[in-house]
Amino acid sequence: MKVASTGPAPLRNSIRRRRARDRVIESLLLLAGLVAVFTTVAIVWILVGEALPFFDHVPLEAFLTDTMWTPLFAEPRYGILPLVAGTLVTTLVALALAIPAGTIIATYLSEFASHRLRELVKPALEMLGAVPTVVYGYFALVMVTPFLQKLIPGLPGFNMLSAGLVIGIMIVPYVASVSEDAMRAVPNYMREGSYAMGATRLQTATRVVVPGALSGIAAAYILGISRAVGETMVVAVAAGLQPNLTWNPTESAATITAFIVQVSLGDLPHDSIGYQSIFAAGLVLLVVTLAFNVAGFVLTRRFREAY
Amino acid sequence: MSVMRAGVERRKLLDKLFVVLGLLVLIAALAVLLTLFLDLVRLGAPRFNWDFVTSYASRKPEQAGILAAWVGTTLIMVVTACVAMPVGVAAAIYLEEYAPKNWVTAVIEINVTNLAGVPSIIYGLLALGLFVYKFSLGQSILAAGLTLALLILPIVIVATREALRAVPLPIREAAYALGATRWEVTAHHVLPYSMGGVLTGMIIGLSRAIGETAPIITIGALSFIAFLPESLMDPFTAMPIQMFNWVSRPDPGFRINAAAAGAILLGMTFLMNGIAIWLRYRFRKRINW
Secondary structure: OOHHHHOOHHHHHHHHHHHHHHHHHHHHHHHHHHHHHHHHHHHHHHHHHHHHHHHHHOOHHHHHHOOOEOOOOOOOOEOOHHHHHHHHHHHHHHHHHHHHHHHHHHHHHHHHOOHHHHHHHHHHHHHHHHOOHHHHHHHHHHHHHHHHHHHOOOOOOOOHHHHHHHHHHHHHHHHHHHHHHHHHOOOHHHHHHHHHOOOOHHHHHHHHHHHHOHHHHHHHHHHHHHHHHHOOHHHHHHOOOOOOOOOOOOOOOOOHHHHHHHHHHOOOOOOOHHHHHHHHHHHHHHHHHHHHHHHHHHHHHHHHHOO | OHHHHHHHHHHHHHHHHHHHHHHHHHHHHHHHHHHHHHHHHHHHHHHOOHHHHHOOOOOOOOOOOOHHHHHHHHHHHHHHHHHHHHHHHHHHHHHHHHOOOOHHHHHHHHHHHHHHOOOHHHHHHHHHHHHHHHOOOOOOHHHHHHHHHHHHHHHHHHHHHHHHHOOOHHHHHHHHHOOOOHHHHHHHHHHHHOHHHHHHHHHHHHHHHHHOOHHHHHOOOOOOOOOOOOOOOOOOOOHHHHHHHHHOOOOHHHHHHHHHHHHHHHHHHHHHHHHHHHHHHHHHHHOOO
């Protein structure tokens, strides 16, 4: 700008000083923004760096195909499959509850509920999502498991069913709120067109709004999956800590996350293979959740561009 | 004609059934929340007294308390807030007010989105490798506070950006027209107007951090501490850790302690979220552009 060079000297100095300050501040702000990038880089660097020595001891093939995970035994075996199976089972149980419930709540709030009810319920759902996970763990172990034991005789005190159901309850608000946002983004003229053809609200919801918001709803599901996979405290409290290669949700089994907690509770020396094994497990977890997050990200992107 | 009418009737019935179903599921979800809270309060009731708040952990459940836990949690939250607030708000200001449309900005944005989806226990592993060993901070309050600050950074950034975006463009243009620099526009006008949203985001972030258990277990929080920390480098315990420790003991006496600690923890998160919701409501109502 030319203004600075033509004004009187004190003003010119003031402008120059303020511009210089602006440049300094801008670089500081950029630095703060880059913290996010540093964090990602550090996560990858630390996990890979600490897991690499682990793979010097354990061949990658054994890690991925061995069916036993017994790192604390005298003859340790390091097959990640039991932990992956545990994670998968609890996640599937959680989804079996959270996807229908979340979708119904989202559809109801977006297409049926009055404005007042929605304003009232959304904060309450937000609260449900804000409950600390360790409290949910208590809920699973002390309240849900005894209840399930009445329905399923012989259910062990630690089981994946109870943990999975509680994780499901935990991610309902998440699935509901992201799906609802997607449904509300469907333009009203599409609903009006449907009503004009004589459709009821339910028909409009299932045949116009849900298909229109499909990629957003899919993103909600995927982000929910990613949450369930990474959930730690509920499974650490309620699902048991014994690695167990099973697909039966009524058994107890450890997940990837529960294993990391179990090892962290003990006092392992920094350079031991037990210490390294939690980073190898963490790396698997990171890769899985990352894949889901990327898929969710791509889908939300697409649904934003649709209208 | 009657065939068609029957179809219409059936569809209207289905419509009504769905309303019932929707309400039921919604009520069920909220009932879970209520049951959870009431049960914690009911089961933990025998421990709601002054001794519980002023005693250290103990082998005897009746004598155990949460003194070290709540002091630890408070200190960790102070560290978290002091780190996450300036860094998060600054990053949000950069992305919303300064960032040119180039690849650096795109990389930052992708990273913020992605970090929001990284499981909290991964942050714990990061902190264990980075803060505890590489930076030699040890298993300290400082390390825990920094870990949780990184964890809530995406929440603070996203909330702050939304708040900044809600300030209308004419406010900025008016300030620029009077010769303000970009920082002056931001600091004197945009930021004060969006303070409500910024605070809301911060409180929601802290309410998330206060209940986080997994990352601070990973960096090595202790569950049995019989002294109060004197510096930020001291070992620590925290409310959720204490609760986790009690809930994993078979003794029913400790279950009562766990319920009481859980009720207090839940009460704290509800209070923080309530304040956030109220703030958001108030600021939305007060500001008429």
